[in-house]
Amino acid sequence: MNEFLMQKIRTLSVVRNKPALFLATAVLALLAGSAMAQIQSQHEEESDQVKAWQEQPVELPAAPDASALLHFDITPNTSQRFHIDPKALTVGTDGVVRYTLVAHSSAGAASISYEGIRCQTLEKKLYAFGRADGSWSRARRDEWQPIFKNAANRQHVTLAQDYFCRDGQVAGKSSEIINRIRSHRPLPVSGN
Numbered sequence: 001m002n003e004f005l006m007q008k009i010r011t012l013s014v015v016r017n018k019p020a021l022f023l024a025t026a027v028l029a030l031l032a033g034s035a036m037a038q039i040q041s042q043h044e045e046e047s048d049q050v051k052a053w054q055e056q057p058v059e060l061p062a063a064p065d066a067s068a069l070l071h072f073d074i075t076p077n078t079s080q081r082f083h084i085d086p087k088a089l090t091v092g093t094d095g096v097v098r099y100t101l102v103a104h105s106s107a108g109a110a111s112i113s114y115e116g117i118r119c120q121t122l123e124k125k126l127y128a129f130g131r132a133d134g135s136w137s138r139a140r141r142d143e144w145q146p147i148f149k150n151a152a153n154r155q156h157v158t159l160a161q162d163y164f165c166r167d168g169q170v171a172g173k174s175s176e177i178i179n180r181i182r183s184h185r186p187l188p189v190s191g192n
Contacts, residue, residue: 053120055096058127060114061088063134064100070181074158079106082155086178088114095120097164097177100130101155117156119165122147124156162186 064085071083081104088100098116112130117123123144128136147156163180165171171187180186 054094056092056094058098058116060128060136061085061100063130064088064102064112066102069102070178072155072158072163072181073184074154078153080104080153080155082158084159084178084181086182089174089178091170091174091177092116094118095170096125097159097170097174098127099159102130103155115156117147117160117164118144119160119170120168122160122165122168124160 065087068086069083070086071081074082083102083104085100085102088098090098092098096116096118098114101113101115103111103113113126114128114130114136116125116127118125121144124147125142125144126139127142128138131137147160149157149161163171163177163186166187171177
């Protein structure tokens, strides 16, 4: 249809029929406006979908039981060993995998944190730090941050890529994720 209109405009411009040329120009302007409105509408729908996500309220779990922790390997190996508390690992209705992470340094120091990974955006969030008495101290900076694959501490990349996420979605129920970590069976490498 656009080629037809262009041919008519060329014909009209040759005969210098100004009212017809004006009409053809107005029709083209309407078509262009309609296309722009459609593009804008599609952009607004996509924007609404991104805005529609809302994080569910977070409840801090019980302190981890050291005898029940599940070890997971990270590559390359670091001077720290990382563990997940299987009792605290949950998959939220908001698509966030929340878990208690316990890191042990080679010197014997331990740090405990309650965190979340959002597979859709490949982001992490720190909710709280564990104290020696089993209580939690809420993180002051609890914002979503991107997970970088080249980070020095690769525990978040390993959890997201090998155990939690597949193609921007959570890879199964919490029980399936726990079984993968327990049996040291990472997800197969995605074809994408």
